Amino acid sequence: MTKETYNVAVVGATGAVGQNIVKLLEERNFPINELKLLSSKRSQGTKIMFKEQEYTVEETTNESFNDIDIALFSAGGSVSKQFAPEAVKRGAVVVDNTSAYRMDEEVPLVVPEVNEEDLALHKGIIANPNCSTIQMVAALKPLKEAFGLKKVIVSTYQAVSGAGNQAVDELRRQTEGFLNNEEVTPKILPVNGDRNHYPIAFNALPQIDVFQDNGYTFEEMKMINETRKILHAPELKVTATCVRLPFFTSHAESVYIEVEKEGLRTEDLWKVLDNADGIVLQDDPTNQVYPTPQSAAGEKEVFVGRVRKDLDDDKGFHLWIVSDNLLKGAAWNTVQIAERMIEKGFLLK
Amino acid sequence: MTKETYNVAVVGATGAVGQNIVKLLEERNFPINELKLLSSKRSQGTKIMFKEQEYTVEETTNESFNDIDIALFSAGGSVSKQFAPEAVKRGAVVVDNTSAYRMDEEVPLVVPEVNEEDLALHKGIIANPNCSTIQMVAALKPLKEAFGLKKVIVSTYQAVSGAGNQAVDELRRQTEGFLNNEEVTPKILPVNGDRNHYPIAFNALPQIDVFQDNGYTFEEMKMINETRKILHAPELKVTATCVRLPFFTSHAESVYIEVEKEGLRTEDLWKVLDNADGIVLQDDPTNQVYPTPQSAAGEKEVFVGRVRKDLDDDKGFHLWIVSDNLLKGAAWNTVQIAERMIEKGFLLK
Incomplete structure (x- = not known):
């Protein structure tokens, strides 16, 4: 009861x-x-x-x-x-x-x-789970169930709010400073408490969380390990590059997957994603329809677009996965x- | 003479x-x-x-x-x-x-x-060649020569100046508008002359140049076809996702490669890149050393960092390649x- x-x-x-x-x-x-x-x-x-x-x-x-x-x-x-x-x-x-x-x-x-x-x-x-992992596994799970999944290679485009309110303030202040030709010393990003800080305004920082001995950041290792645990797939090959970018809300991810099944078309992936729980397919290149961090901000769902088959590889597909990192993430x-x-x-x- | x-x-x-x-x-x-x-x-x-x-x-x-x-x-x-x-x-x-x-x-x-x-x-x-192709092949060529190259999967992080001075103005005006809570209608990006325009300030647009019938953008097809032509490698597998981001100068690229040779370590790639013409290796995770769009702006070289071996795949490596898109690009x-x-x-x- x-x-x-x-x-x-x-x-x-x-x-x-x-x-x-x-x-x-x-x-x-x-x-x-x-x-x-x-x-x-x-x-x-x-x-x-x-x-x-x-x-x-x-x-x-x-x-x-x-x-x-x-x-x-x-x-x-x-x-x-x-x-x-x-x-x-x-x-x-x-x-x-x-x-x-x-x-x-x-x-x-x-x-x-x-x-x-x-x-x-x-x-x-x-x-x-970690924000960047949640949105990725939400899209990968139905595809794994339908077609099997061998390998995942992800490059992320992550919002500053993932690093907390101080990072949000820093992006705003730095951007204003930059536009007014004032120097603003970076104090928070890429990682609050790490030794060096770099500008995030009008920049891209290929470091989220601290570096591990193996050259991957902790954020990258989270995506690798958490994805395997959530999908109950300890053997799944997952590798990641995580990048912080100058926007406030939503993470985007360029995800390349290798499926098990042969002969799939992009349409087969569309169909599965369109019926998946919590996923909104926004994918119509002819009409320039795809999700962006701003279009996903404030929404609870995970948005997927730019689904495409690798032109050289029968089992390779691209996905562009976007979700509000503070909400679904x-x-x-x-x-x-x-x-x-x-x-x-x-x-x- | x-x-x-x-x-x-x-x-x-x-x-x-x-x-x-x-x-x-x-x-x-x-x-x-x-x-x-x-x-x-x-x-x-x-x-x-x-x-x-x-x-x-x-x-x-x-x-x-x-x-x-x-x-x-x-x-x-x-x-x-x-x-x-x-x-x-x-x-x-x-x-x-x-x-x-x-x-x-x-x-x-x-x-x-x-x-x-x-x-x-x-x-x-x-x-x-196309800006995003130039910096990528500059880094790939010495690696291909040393170790052989089977496959390239790239996700780009591209500056607005690649879309011309009007796009630069648009990012600046839109950013000011956003910070002042004024609405600024997008008119140029993602593609000047395409039907729909979306905000670039504090956003990411997964479209550079117009869409082709195969679902790839023309920018993505340029990276695929030009890379093969420049490297004299018509059989090389190349696939790309190109994304426009809110910074002014330099393109960054998260590049995943599969080499031919077995048993390589990250150090082997470092050595080749460090001796390559036009390449500057900036890769020291312990000291948070890696290139960013701002650090590469105004420089003529191609900067490479975040070199890492795939933890699951003996022939897989990551590279983070950054260069000034208006200069070397x-x-x-x-x-x-x-x-x-x-x-x-x-x-x-």
Whole structure:
């Protein structure tokens, strides 16, 4: 039996993703009994409107999670590491939108349209995948099911909001400065806290998250490892190049795939994508129809265009996959998971 | 025998590339006897400085090419189609920076570092390749020679200046408008003259040049066909996705290659690239060293970074290739060809 309403905590409520989670809980009329908005000490006291009522953001402590049924975490990996186990201990189910638990074998990593069935295996924590991974697997899953999938090569075009509100501010300030011939010293991007910072305004930075010893960035490794885990395809070949670009919202991805099946035409992929859950096909070259970061911004779906067969390779196809990184890539997938958990009666109490 | 100085015409002297050609002729101290700056009727009368002397731009006519030794064309394909044969008829060698003659079997398509030897085959016209192709083949050629090359999959990140000065103005105006919450109707991009126009400010447009019947854009087909011609590799598998982005100068490319040779390490590619003509290797992940559009702007070389072996595929490697699209991608390659033609004594008279 499911309760009719739930006590919900949002951890990181003042952040780029947290703000969108609160908006979506309102928009979806999520069955909330009590709503608790939590943050770091620095942001406590911030006022946030929810259903025409003002909420005051509180500092996150272990006790914040007493009586909470569902806790939605989006405040960075270290916050999740510290508080998610405490929340679970107190009876809450945690949906965690950080990389802290994604590759933990005990933790399901879920995109509802792709592997909802994994929710049943949860032990208190469900991980929300990386934004750039979510939109890609949403489009790849139906194609994999229909035609088999051997290899994925992705180059990303990622919005600054994926690096948080400070990166959004930096793009705006830097752009204004550039247009006014003023020098603005980069302080946040490519990675807040990394040693060097480079201009993002009117530029492209081929680094998202920190570099690993193998020469790939952590973002690239997330796309590789998370894709395999979500698709239950440990042998799938996946490789990635991730690039930060000067736009605010939505990630775009140029994805090249090799399918198993021979003799497919572009139309065969269109048909599968057009019928897939959560996917909107926007692909009509004759009329210049394709998704862009701006056209996808504010939307919950994953948009696919520029589907084309490789002219030299019978099993090769291109896709251009675009989605709002703060919505399907983060807040919406998180809220979607919470909704499914309730529907399935999978909460802890 | 080569003459000591030459009569040089620049067709399209007021355009984004033409202006850079004039600058480079000055910077290189090109052996000029008489310089003629030509344009359409609309731009005639424009004043341009060259070596502290003011030149008046004239309208292009057949007679403009009387006594010209070298004509550098960069005024659009239809202008080249109309006037290049006239210039050749009058004894000039034409270096054409449009797509008009690139795939003509009689016309060499040349990147000096890559296939300088093809200049010998010229019959009056030499074609300058597409900007996005030039920088890619410059990096691929030494790798192909050293290790063999089976397949190339490229996703581009291209600057608006590749679409001309009007596109540069549009990005600037639209960006200002966006920051001031004013609406600015897109009129130029993605393709000047195509039916629909979309915002480029804070956006990404997966269309460069017009769509072909096969679903690829003309820019993508240029990269495919020109790469094969320049590398003398008609069987090489090449496929491309071309994307316009909101920055002014330099194209970047995420290039995935499959080599022939087994067992290579990233270091093997570094070594070859580091010794290659016209290539600057900027690749040190530990110190966040990689090229960006802004770091490459104003430079003549092709910059390569983010070289990495595919973690699943022994023959797969990633490259991030960046170059100033108006210099090596256009004006500099054009002037370089003219210089080599003189050195080799390949002019018509």
